[in-house]
Amino acid sequence: MTDNGSNDPPATRVGRPRTRKRADRGQALQERPSTIRDVAAKAGVSVATVSRTLAGNYPVSDETRTRVMAAVESLHYVVNVHAKALSGKVAGPVALVLKDITGPSLAHVAAGVEQEAADRGRLSLVCATRDDPAREDDLVQLMREQHAAAVLLVGGAVLDKAYDRRMAGYAKALDAAGSRLVLVGRPALAEDLPVTVVDYDNHGGAFQAVSHLLANGHRRVLYLGGEAAVSSAGQRRTGYRDALRAHGADYAEELDTEGTYTRSSGFFRTRDALRAGVEFTALFAASDMVALGALAALREAGLDVPGDVSVVGFDDVPFATDLTPPLTTVRVPYEELGRTAVRLALEREESHSGNDHMVLGTQLIIRQSVRRLSW
Amino acid sequence: MTDNGSNDPPATRVGRPRTRKRADRGQALQERPSTIRDVAAKAGVSVATVSRTLAGNYPVSDETRTRVMAAVESLHYVVNVHAKALSGKVAGPVALVLKDITGPSLAHVAAGVEQEAADRGRLSLVCATRDDPAREDDLVQLMREQHAAAVLLVGGAVLDKAYDRRMAGYAKALDAAGSRLVLVGRPALAEDLPVTVVDYDNHGGAFQAVSHLLANGHRRVLYLGGEAAVSSAGQRRTGYRDALRAHGADYAEELDTEGTYTRSSGFFRTRDALRAGVEFTALFAASDMVALGALAALREAGLDVPGDVSVVGFDDVPFATDLTPPLTTVRVPYEELGRTAVRLALEREESHSGNDHMVLGTQLIIRQSVRRLSW
């Protein structure tokens, strides 16, 4: 025994036994992916040299480079991102949290996000909450662990009393983990928090749409609005009311309906209004899906659009132009929305400053579902 | 100097200087996310204990647990996935590579993939190639580095001569990195390779559609097919031809057209056929987008559907039921396609065996765009 305190001197790390399970046959059967060490061994150089050769930011002799590359090739070596990330060389992904990627507008937001992220060398993670608010919590937590550079919560916020508090929690938690919360298509929060908000002009869009109808001589405009609890629905409704007021048109309770942003809601509300004998010459649907349902109900009732009733939608879904008649609607720059969200978040990550709140404009697309009323 | 070979004994790791840049003010300003070590220090325990407390798979005294949890809470600690992955505790994500998430069918595949992946505790990465075949190479390479459990190449394969070779390369490269290539909505490869293929019955769908038209008395069916190079287009075209032959109907060159799966291609091909005086009482569009264009062209020509011309589409896009008239079309189980792809790949990852090739059936959805021809 020496006077060495412990019973065994810690073996130097160099010779540590690699427990690699090599397939004995030539078959690439269940072989564990090769590491930079394997490459180094095969090329007869150190791991540092391999790393530097691959990074290409350090002088390496031609001869060494050739040997390393050959080894990489023959071993099918591919760098392990986790190890790379651990030593601080990998930028975090962009995480997209939405209700359901299947909706036409959300898909466009997703496309914009993916594009901008890819252009900036980031990966995109997407997760659907499927309308389960509890899942939003889980997903934010998950993305925090993933060290996402930005976590985008897109659309469909239900503004209950806990909403602001919940978002504040997300913002702080994500900030502490080094990532940024981005609210897309949701209103800004009251409190001053580490959060980026990219929204679009719901009020203005509705105002434009209704103004267009009023300018065409309509006085009684049925409004098929969204649910009060959904953030965008409130703004669109206010846009509707403000437009009426601004043009001195009649407001009537019976014209101002509320329901979900779905086709069936549009269908039944329109049918109910017709059956109840509510009078209207035009109809503004708070989403194109709702407009779709309304068109079906009007058709069923034997009414012509725009002959008997004029219709304006909201969203400009891709097939709006293929409906009968082609639908006049409010275009929302969904793709731009996604792109902007990513851009703002990543710019802030780089420069630690920048714009935190942006509201994109909407545009009325005039097609053939509105008729000029002449008395 | 002692006889120690090196000039400095390597300091024991315990006391290594942590270069943590602590914000001096109370503000959580630019503070680096806290690690398990910080938690351990704050709780006055070892990192091992913290890890075990959080994993919950090892006995820990109540008192210790409380202290650890308090530290976790106050430091906003969140585990670092990269470190976790490095020590082998994280399952790889599912990677989805597609042309453009905006297309209605691809969005549904993506939704299916995301759902199945989430149900199995995996994340979903999505990347768009934007029709740039070179990007496919890059993305496969990227996903290999990400250690994705499965890499799904979805739809839109251009079958040039290099296609099989390219896929073979992907399959082998991914396999060597421990992940699985899955071809979704693409035909199987000739060679025996580590690849999973999930396709749907393009031939059968087209056969059904055309048979339906023939059964309704139509003899001359204009076919608006896809580009020969696209994998699904060839199969659908063969389905069209086989149905004609099976029912003893006429085949005519002028009826068998080729173009892209786009609305405008459908529009112009239909218009051209009408202008050229090609005779047909029915029309089969190889995609609903093409059908949309065809409907527009027919409307423009003052022809009624299905009064003058019957129309069948392919895909069953969500709004097919809202067209005028509601479109009879072939439904493809896109969501199921995505789910199955993920399922097969992950089952294979677990059990190292399982089904490698699956073809999902299609279904003819009869609506109101086909009229029975009576002579």
Added chain:
DNA sequence: TGACATAGAGAAAACGTTTACTGAACCAAC
């Protein structure tokens, strides 16, 4: 009371990279 299991905790190896230090070899300049 001794043998032995068990609960609870710590030290340190291992995961696969990148990179800050070193160091050797070579060359140019004084």
Added chain:
DNA sequence: GTTGGTTCAGTAAACGTTTTCTCTATGTCA
């Protein structure tokens, strides 16, 4: 000839976890 700068390569620390050993204390059972 020393000095000093380049070029190229190796050693080992660092990244943040998990987990295998160890070890101590505290039982329990005969």
